[in-house]
Amino acid sequence: MSPEIAIKIEHLxxxxxxxxxxxxxxxxxxxxHWALKDxxxxxxxxxxxxxxxxxxxxxxxxxKILAGITKPTSGKVAIxxxxxxxxxxxxxxxxxxxxxxxxxxxxxIHGFSKKExxxxxxAIVTFSGIEKFIDExxxxxxxxxxxxxxxxxxxxxxxxxxLLDEVLSVGDIEFAYNISKKIDQLKKEKKTLxxxxxxxxxxxxxxxxxxxxxxxxxxxxxxxxxLLDYSEKAFxxxxxxxxYSSNCSRTDFSHYKTNDTIVxxxxxxxxxxxxxxxxxSNKEFVLNIEFNQVDSNQEIYPILNIKDLDNNTILSSAYFxxxxxxxxxxxxxxxxxxxxxxxxxxxxxxxxxxxFIKSAINDRxxxxxxxxxxxxxxxxDVLIFKPELINSDYDYSELSLPGxxxxxxxxxxxxxxLTT
Amino acid sequence: xxxxxxxxxxxxxxxFGTYFRNIWKHRSLIFVFAKRxxxxxxxxxxxxLGWTLLQPLTALFIxxxxxxxxxxxxxxxxxxxxxxxxxxxxxxxFSYIVNSGTFGLQESSQLIKKIYFPKSVIPLSKLLIALVExxxxxxxxxxxxxxxxxTVSWKVIFLPLVLSYNTVCxxxxxxxxxxxxxxxxxxxxxxxxxxxxxxxxxxxxxxSDILPPQYAFVLDLNPMANVIxxxxxxxxxxxxxxxxxxxxxxxxxxxxxxGMYVYNRKESEFSDRI
Numbered sequence: 082m083s084p085e086i087a088i089k090i091e092h093l094x095x096x097x098x099x100x101x102x103x104x105x106x107x108x109x110x111x112x113x114h115w116a117l118k119d120x121x122x123x124x125x126x127x128x129x130x131x132x133x134x135x136x137x138x139x140x141x142x143x144x145k146i147l148a149g150i151t152k153p154t155s156g157k158v159a160i161x162x163x164x165x166x167x168x169x170x171x172x173x174x175x176x177x178x179x180x181x182x183x184x185x186x187x188x189x190i191h192g193f194s195k196k197e198x199x200x201x202x203x204a205i206v207t208f209s210g211i212e213k214f215i216d217e218x219x220x221x222x223x224x225x226x227x228x229x230x231x232x233x234x235x236x237x238x239x240x241x242x243x244l245l246d247e248v249l250s251v252g253d254i255e256f257a258y259n260i261s262k263k264i265d266q267l268k269k270e271k272k273t274l275x276x277x278x279x280x281x282x283x284x285x286x287x288x289x290x291x292x293x294x295x296x297x298x299x300x301x302x303x304x305x306x307x308l309l310d311y312s313e314k315a316f317x318x319x320x321x322x323x324x325y326s327s328n329c330s331r332t333d334f335s336h337y338k339t340n341d342t343i344v345x346x347x348x349x350x351x352x353x354x355x356x357x358x359x360x361x362s363n364k365e366f367v368l369n370i371e372f373n374q375v376d377s378n379q380e381i382y383p384i385l386n387i388k389d390l391d392n393n394t395i396l397s398s399a400y401f402x403x404x405x406x407x408x409x410x411x412x413x414x415x416x417x418x419x420x421x422x423x424x425x426x427x428x429x430x431x432x433x434x435x436x437f438i439k440s441a442i443n444d445r446x447x448x449x450x451x452x453x454x455x456x457x458x459x460x461x462d463v464l465i466f467k468p469e470l471i472n473s474d475y476d477y478s479e480l481s482l483p484g485x486x487x488x489x490x491x492x493x494x495x496x497x498x499l500t501t
Numbered sequence: 502x503x504x505x506x507x508x509x510x511x512x513x514x515x516x517f518g519t520y521f522r523n524i525w526k527h528r529s530l531i532f533v534f535a536k537r538x539x540x541x542x543x544x545x546x547x548x549x550l551g552w553t554l555l556q557p558l559t560a561l562f563i564x565x566x567x568x569x570x571x572x573x574x575x576x577x578x579x580x581x582x583x584x585x586x587x588x589x590x591x592x593x594x595f596s597y598i599v600n601s602g603t604f605g606l607q608e609s610s611q612l613i614k615k616i617y618f619p620k621s622v623i624p625l626s627k628l629l630i631a632l633v634e635x636x637x638x639x640x641x642x643x644x645x646x647x648x649x650x651x652t653v654s655w656k657v658i659f660l661p662l663v664l665s666y667n668t669v670c671x672x673x674x675x676x677x678x679x680x681x682x683x684x685x686x687x688x689x690x691x692x693x694x695x696x697x698x699x700x701x702x703x704x705x706x707x708x709s710d711i712l713p714p715q716y717a718f719v720l721d722l723n724p725m726a727n728v729i730x731x732x733x734x735x736x737x738x739x740x741x742x743x744x745x746x747x748x749x750x751x752x753x754x755x756x757x758x759x760g761m762y763v764y765n766r767k768e769s770e771f772s773d774r775i
Contacts, residue, residue: 082507097773145772149617151509152769158510169504172615177541190616218544241505 082159087242088124088274090148093117093156095142095296106334117153118296125162127271129264131284134293140277142294144168144244147275162241162273165191167248171231176220180211180230183219187234201237209233227255236263242273254428255390258465342439342457343381343415346371350433350464360468362428362487366421370435373414379439380408381457384416386434395431395485424489428470428478435460509751520765523619530610534626538601539633549628553637557589559711576708579739581648585640588705591663594635596696597723601627602675603692608682610775620768621761624675630667654738663731666746669753670724676760680767682708683775703729709740721745724753 095117102453103111117139123312124130124495132140145151146158148166172181173190173297182207206212209230211222219227232248236247248260267274276284283288292299351367352360360366370383384399398419409415435459470477515523543549568574569581576584596714602624606613609623644674674695682688700706703725712720720726727746733739 146510148771149508150614151510152510152514155512159507160510161507164508166616173612175541177544178537182537182540186533186537190530190612190618194529227565437695463599494748 082162084161086123087126087128088122088161088275089157090147090157092158092424093120093146093158094154095139095146095151096154098215099491108496115296117146120293122291122298122301124273124275126273128289129268129287130276130289130291132275132277132291134299137295138293139296140293141168141246142296144246144275144456146386148244160242163192163239164242164244165235165240166244167235168244168246170228170235170248172371174219174227174235177218179218180209180222183230184234188238191235191238191240193238195292198238203239205230205233220263222226225256228261232256232260232263238288240272243275244268245274245276245371248276248356249279250441255465258430258467269389289437303328321339341435342375344375345458345460346373348433348435348463349458350466360466361424361471362426362468363471363473363489365423366468368419368421368433368468370390370417370419371415374412377411380410381406381415381437381439382436384436385419386436388432389435389485390430392432393485401490404458425486426468426470427482427484427487428468428480429485430465430467432461435463448470514766514769515649515686517762517765520621520761522621524621525623527619527622530622531626531629534622535629535633538626538630550637553634554641557586557593557638557641560589561586574707574711579669579737580645580651583642583645583649583651583737584708585706586645587733587736588703588729590635590638590642591667591729592669592700592703593638594631594664595728597631597634597701598627598668598671599623599674599678600692600696603678603682603689606679606771607686607689608774609661612770613775617640620771621676621764624672624679627675628672640686650739651737653736656735656738659735660732663728663735665701666724666731666750666753667728668749669757673753673757673760674763676757679762680760683767683771689750699725700725705729721749724749 087101094115097114097116099112099114105111120139120143122130132143134140142151144166145159145168146153148164150167150168151165173187175186178186185195185198188201191193199270206215207227209232211226211230214222214226218319222230243265264274264276268286274287276287278284289301291301348370348371350360351369353365353367368385372381374381382400384397386397387395389395398420400417433456436456437460438454439457440454470480470482538552543552546552564585565582569585575580579587603622605627606620612618613620645651670762678688678692701724702720709717709720709726709730720730721743727743727749730740730743731746732744
């Protein structure tokens with residue numbers, strides 16, 4: 082195997098014998114199930130591969146074989162380096178043991194020495210944010226604490242190849258955000274990643290894609306085709322995708338219909354900057370909200386709430402405070418844009434929540450307040466973002482300054498020298 | 502990247518040599534699992550490892566009361582409580598490994614399905630726990646020896662050999678039961694029977710010469726009976742050394758190795774089946 086290849090898979094097949102043979106329509110009895118059939122591909126060092134496919138398409142079986150958990154029926158796999166199999170976040174945790182003990186237990190199960198884990202221990206605990214409870218048995222942890230700790234361990238230990246199975250789908254939005262950040266970082270560090278999911282958003286930023294179906298590779302490395310193929314078959318209606326990269330936070334709704342009034346299309350938060358730069362507090366943010374209005378004679382507008390991760394509302398905003406403008410009330414495509422001023426946010430995570438309001442137009446001549454106002458849709462946690470607290474010269478994020486906002490008031494200094 | 506080793510995975514089972522190399526490579530897991538199990542076992546208990554003493558202690562009292570005191574069974578040369586405890590040490594060691602070793606696969610099934618490690622480290626970690634508990638039980642023997650004025654023979658230097666014999670007997674059963682029980686669990690139901698009735702076929706609390714001489718060979722066929730006699734021989738120079746122990750030891754070692762051989766061939770199916 083040439084040194085730049087991290088994973089080489091040749092004609093891999095896996096058959097499971099069924100405990101209860103199944104009868105087919107034509108009368109033949111099936112005793113076995115081919116979970117994988119003749120799968121071959123190569124992954125270069127530092128590449129990330131997204132494997133997608135419906136349930137039962139063989140994705141997880143493939144990962145299990147790569148992780149060495151089960152053996153193939155035929156074919157061959159070669160993997161170079163230390164493999165992190167994150168098939169289940171928190172596998173190997175023991176509920177009776179404390180967080181501290183579990184860090185060491187988990188690390189050692191994954192093949193690290195006590196010394197290696199001790200070196201990372203502080204970082205793991207700090208990242209997980211559960212210093213106070215680290216000596217409590219993990220059975221007393223909340224689900225969120227448990228996930229944070231488990232993920233923190235895997236994120237800090239140094240592997241060459243990462244196998245990830247549906248990791249974004251287990252936690253809340255903040256957890257998913259942290260993981261996607263971490264995945265971005267691993268990519269920058271040139272780690273080899275194999276990410277399995279049935280959710281396209283999770284594998285968005287992969288270098289190439291594999292679509293699996295019935296244990297076979299259906300198409301490989303053709304992003305457009307795969308996205309199209311897959312989103313039509315697997316998603317259908319009411320699908321929501323969260324996409325995070327460093328300077329864009331976006332949620333795509335393909336046909337998310339609310340109350341027969343609007344169909345949400347896209348909500349995204351952007352900042353004018355080079356790609357791969359983080360959100361910065363000293364620049365303006367642009368929030369785009371796109372939807373189709375289905376019925377006519379309604380004025381529909383969004384109200385913005387920004388909350389912290391503990392769900393405290395930090396601020397609200399709506400168009401009518403800053404501007405008087407005429408809102409259309411007919412069917413069509415609507416795109417609202419809201420600009421957040423620079424020097425407003427602190428270095429912390431914020432959630433964007435939107436409330437859509439409709440006011441029926443009964444009489445054009447009446448003040449709009451007298452018209453009936455109704456909430457038609459509340460979108461909680463639609464986006465999440467975390468800016469760096471920055472001025473032109475220096476990043477102050479590390480200071481962890483208190484306060485939910487960090488506002489750029491006008492400051493001035495007058496200085497007079499003391500005369501003695 | 503420091504660890505540039507290439508792993509090759511095919512349908513072929515590991516070579517027997519690789520099997521042992523893999524266990525060696527993951528040897529730290531044996532300690533990790535043993536430590537974890539000990540911590541878990543005694544977490545939220547007030548006296549912790551003290552419970553390890555209580556089990557042989559109660560057995561000791563019950564046997565001494567019924568057989569030593571009520572039935573006044575003779576155990577020539579050794580006080581009855583000392584006799585029983587020296588038998589219990591070997592038997593409890595055996596019974597702990599067999600019991601926890603065979604159920605260990607089921608116990609760790611979540612882990613086995615998510616992370617690769619050689620499954621053999623599970624019974625080996627149980628062996629380690631059994632050794633710890635044996636060590637603690639040995640503390641119980643000391644006051645008894647002092648009280649009854651029992652001296653320890655110089656043959657105690659052979660105790661490590663006796664202990665290996667004891668270990669091999671237990672592991673042999675664990676590996677063979679495991680390869681047959683991961684698909685169908687029937688054999689696991691046999692374990693409690695084996696352990697409940699096995700003690701009656703091993704001279705733990707009775708002296709081997711209560712059997713009519715023509716049936717004495719039955720005990721020779723039972724490896725655990727040999728082990729327990731060997732324990733007493735080594736500790737107190739009680740009874741005679743028998744060459745049949747040596748022959749038996751090699752048979753059991755062969756059975757253990759063949760058990761491990763089959764275990765290695767079946768190991769990769771464990772994660773699919775348990």
